[in-house]
Amino acid sequence: MPVLARHGALAALWFLIVATPLAGAAERPNVLLIYIDDLRPQTADYGHEQMVTPNFSRFAANGVRFENAYCQVPTCGASRASLMTGLYPTRERFPDFLTWAENDAPNAKTLPQRFREAGYTTVSNGKVFHHKNDTAARSWSEAPWRPEIGGRTFYNDATAEWMKTNQETRKLPGGKVVKKVPMWEAGEVDPLDTSDGKIAAKTMADLERFAKNDKPFFIACGFAKPHMPFFSPEDTYKTYPLKQIALAEHRRMPQPQPAGLRGVREQNAYVPMTPDFSREVTYNTDEYHRRMRQGYYASVSHADDLLGRVMDKLEATGLAENTVVVILGDHGWLLGEHDQWAKNTLLHDALRTALWMSGPGVPQGAAVPSYVEFVDLHPTLCELADIAIAAGEVHGESFVATLKDPNAPHRDHAYTRFKPGDSITSADYQYVRYRDPRGRKSALLIDRKNDPLGMTNHAGEPAYAEIEADLSAKLDAKIAKATAK
Known part of the structure; x- marks a missing residue:
């Protein structure tokens, strides 16, 4: 049976949860936190009707969806370190994807540690912290687990044949040079035999294991x-015919483009070969835009399928009644908006992310x-489990x-901050201040209410001077809070 048609009898029973108090209950709730790497709010329940994401929709129907959830750093390692410690980033703390929370915030208790x-x-399956062993000794009851294959593992014979002759290379952060892999592959593989499928299977096995004892658990499951x-x-891939995929509405940078706003280069680490090579x-x-969107959409549907399997197992084990479930992306993602891809920028679509929660009450x-x-998740989950946090320990x-x-x-x-920039986003505006290593300054001010596509930069315009001053003051307050600890 095709992956996307699988529903099963258990799915119909999802989250028939008995409402109990959110905090202070005699029985402490379990926690299942599911990270989905690079997931922006690109699911059907977020209004993207072209997406085939029935399990996200069913989860949203049985819990709450956050319409305005924002990461603190639009890159994976730093975003996760910030959330797990509950601390804002600074220029020195959590600067990029290679961040180690152990190094940048050695005295901060992590969420699983609490x-x-x-x-x-406490259990870690898949990619939770960027580095498998980051804070491992104090965060996890068991050694963090990842499958023997990763997100760059390909599955088709045709891909393997192409790799034999491919000469394009990339340099890894440590200096090692490796061959680039193709950007797209419609894998001839069972979903549970993929890297993420193995992570889902390990998480399902853990749920069965923990259902047999009374000790509460905190499982973090990270899909790639x-x-x-x-x-x-x-x-x-078959679910999203290439010809039916629409392009981004806007494909240029905000004008005038501030000096601090640079293009994203992550996509250049892969070779955009057609699927037949x-x-x-x-x-x-x-x-290119259509193929990139097709690949992203297909990968979101793959995550949706695995999410459904994990949630079915949670229900089948009887654990759903007392488990708080959090599903989130680690930051936003650009799908061709402003002709950009991925994250690593302070453009709005890289900052807003996906977040859902469900559980007792x-x-x-x-x-x-x-x-x-995202720093708010740390104290929220602790409060739900009646775990005290001393004043001033988290931001x-x-x-x-x-x-x-919900209202x-x-x-x-x-x-949100990243590299030379700091950003404040509200319903009406986004304001970014850039300062490069030489001290040169520039700014971006988007009137989100009148310019939702972010086409025009109003920074420095007299008509927006009062608004810019107010946003700048709010930004100063956030930076002061971040740098005070």
Whole structure:
């Protein structure tokens, strides 16, 4: 049976949860945190009707979806370190994807560490921290686990044959030179035999194991897709015919372009060969855009399928009634907007990310309009488990109130930083201040209400001077808080 048609009897029973108090209950809730690398709000329940994501939709129908969730750093390692410690980034702390929380914040307790110290069994499957062993000794009850194959593992004989003659290379951060792999592959592979499939299987086995004892658990499960390269089972590719894929509405940078805003280069680490390996697709042509979107969409559907399997297992084991489930991307992602791909930029689509929660007492089918920051997840989950955090230990603020009442206010803006820039985003504006190593300054001010595509930069315009001053003051307050600890 095709992957995307699999529903099963268990799926119909998803999350028939008995409502209990969100915090302070006699029985502490389990936690299942599912990271999905590079997932932006690109699912059907977020309004993208072309997406085939039935399991995300069913999860959203049985929990809450956050409409304005923002990462603190738009790159994986730094974003995860920030969330796990509950600390804002600075120029020195959590600067890039190679971040080690152990090095940048050695005295900060991690989220799984707090749960472990509170008597939970804590487990890491797949990519949770960027580095497998980051804070491992104090965070996890068991050694962090990853499969023997990774996100760049290809599955088809045709890909293997092409790799024999491929001469294009890339340099890894440590200086090692390796062959580039192709950007796309519709894999002739069972979904559970992929790298992420093995992570899902390990997580399902852990759920069965923990269902046999009464000790609470904190499982973090990290899927790699839809991170590039877009290697996904062939059924998922067939779901998105190339000719039916629309292009981004806007394909130029905001004008005038601030000096600090540079293009993203991550996509250059892969070779854009057509699936039959007959030719290389020219960068940023319409065909390139459609193939990139097709690959991303297929990979999201692959993640959706695996999510469904894990959730079915949670229900089958009887654990769903007392498990808080968090599903999130680690940052946003650009799908051709501004002719850019991936993250590693302060353009808006790289900052807003996907976030859902479900569990005992959480409303069903609700959307949270208030702004939340990823650092807020750390104190929120601790409050749900009745784990105390001393004042000043984290920068995040618990949003348990929004889990009781999705319309309750939390934040009205969110802070993100990356490399030379710091950003504030609200419903009406996004403001970014850049300062390069030589001290040269530039800025980006987007009027989101009147220019939702982010085409025009109003920084420095007299008509926006009062707004810019207010946003700049808010940015100063965030930076001061971040640098105070």
